[in-house]
Amino acid sequence: MTTHQSDETVDVAIAHDYLTQRGGAEKVVLALQRAFPSAPIYTTLYEASTTYPEFADSRIITSPLNAVGPLRRSHRLALPFLAWAASRMRVRAKHTIVSSSGWAHGFPATGSKIVYCYSPARWLYQRDAYMGSSGLSPRRIVLDVLSPFLKRWDRRASTTATTYFAISTVVQQRIKETYGLDAEVLPAPHTVDTSIAEEPVPLPDAIAAEPFFLCISRLLPYKNVDVVIEAFNELGLPLVVVGAGPEERRLAGLRGDNVAMVKDLTDGQIAWLYARCRAVVSASFEDFGLTPIEGAVHGKPSIVLRWGGFLDTIDEGTTGVYFDSPDAAAVIEAVRGFETRSWDEDAIKNHAQRFTEEHFAARLREEIARIDALSAGGQDRASS
CATH class of the missing domain: 3.40.50.2000 (Glycogen Phosphorylase B;)
Known part of the structure; x- marks a missing residue:
């Protein structure tokens, strides 16, 4: 189910850059949905036909960009508009778990923001590795023009996090170098279901x-x-x-x-x-x-x-x-x-x-409990 912005405040929400493809980051979002089954998912773009079908059962809240079909079908075309769209994705939740490789950590949130970072934006800080080092493409030209603005926006977004987790040691180091933040390494879970029925793949x-x-x-x-x-x-x-x-x-x-x-x-x-x-x-x-x-x-x-x-x-x-x-x-x-x-x-x-998913979810629940305890302690001091 796809909706636009909601006024409802929930206990836990999930935020992700865009749900338009099938990859490791999207598998992590599915794991988050299993760990927090009532959590809505906030994302800039959602295209059901090109991402995992399991998302069809989720409550997905999208940005206004989602109304533009070509952007849903090719998120790379949306790059000049994603910072604008992300800044308008107001998440109304006590805790927001953010799955981010550059956009979702910029979603404004009413409560705590727990960022799970796959990497500071490759298209900003590792452009040659991400896009290739040869030739001038329209996308590279757009990035060259927008890069100073996007870097300022991205670094401001990083300061809004309550907690930063890194997917790996190399990303932990990159977060420190890029944002000056100390992040704990939390490995991503595998989402392999060994009970699933195998289906043959036609091969030569x-x-x-x-x-x-x-x-x-x-x-x-x-x-x-x-x-x-x-x-x-x-x-x-x-x-x-x-x-x-x-x-x-x-x-x-x-x-x-x-x-x-x-x-x-x-x-x-x-x-x-x-x-x-x-x-x-x-x-x-x-x-x-x-x-x-x-x-x-x-x-x-x-x-x-x-x-x-x-x-x-x-x-x-x-x-x-x-x-x-x-x-x-x-x-x-x-x-x-x-x-x-x-x-x-x-x-x-x-x-x-x-x-495992169990280890991954348990650490996130511990972090939510820690934040709640700090918040309760602060309220107790304020009322005494």
């Missing part, structure tokens, strides 16, 4: 005939999916790439016959792929690194870049191996080293238990 016979490697990623420049494809082209091993994004056409032109590209899969189809893959592979500059955990739930190891969030989610030698640079030669060497090892499926599954 040559790829489906033997265990394949699996790369699940949005197709953006900083995800370095081209590096993985180039490596597997040379290795000649089967690879399945799952994802969509601006790089899709270019990457499709790079792949050999041993590489399949699929997108818009159901949870059952994703589970089918995880269950049948040999390992998860990623050369991405990840702020967290969720796919190795999802693979680990299925007992599958990972081959990933030694960077960022992957440093928090991989137990080297037990749940996976690293390579040190995002280039094809490094990936090839890591895959060959991976093939010489044996892997303990039970040990890998045990590692995944560190990243």
Whole structure:
């Protein structure tokens, strides 16, 4: 159910940048909804057809931008207007849990604001990594013009938080450098439902005939999916790439016959792929690194870049191996080293238990209780 702004004040509300795609951040919002099932979700844009269908049962409160269909279907077109829209998303709740990578932490809130940060805005502070370093696109030109205003707006927004959590150690450091704030690391939960019925994914016979490697990623420049494809082209091993994004056409032109590209899969189809893959592979500059955990739930190891969030989610030698640079030669060497090892499926599954929804929700409830206790103490002092 989608509504516009409401005058109702609730105990807990959830805020998120935009619900227009399927990715790790949206999975965290679903986990928040399960932890706080009566909480409304405030977001600038909501497009039911391109995000997870589970949101259809949520109470979603949107900004005026949501009335513009092209912006719902491509949130990147909305970039010049999102700071304006975010500033008008007044959240009426005693506590607001904010899922943010740059916009939702700017939603005004009537009560406490607990920010769960995936990263200070990549499109402001890591633009080349986010958009690619070559060429002038209309979006890059718009960002160049708006960047001074957006940085001021973004840093002001950070000061409105009651509590800041970081998804990983690298993001914790980035929050300190960007905003001067101390944030506690709270790993994101995996949302894998092992009871879900698997659904086969149509794959070319040559790829489906033997265990394949699996790369699940949005197709953006900083995800370095081209590096993985180039490596597997040379290795000649089967690879399945799952994802969509601006790089899709270019990457499709790079792949050999041993590489399949699929997108818009159901949870059952994703589970089918995880269950049948040999390992998860990623050369991405990840702020967290969720796919190795999802693979680990299925007992599958990972081959990933030694960077960022992957440093928090991989137990080297037990749940996976690293390579040190995002280039094809490094990936090839890591895959060959991976093939010489044996892997303990039970040990890998045990590692995944560190990243449960229960742990995640319990820490947020503790923080809400702490804020309530401080508020009650302040009221007691004021009345004495």
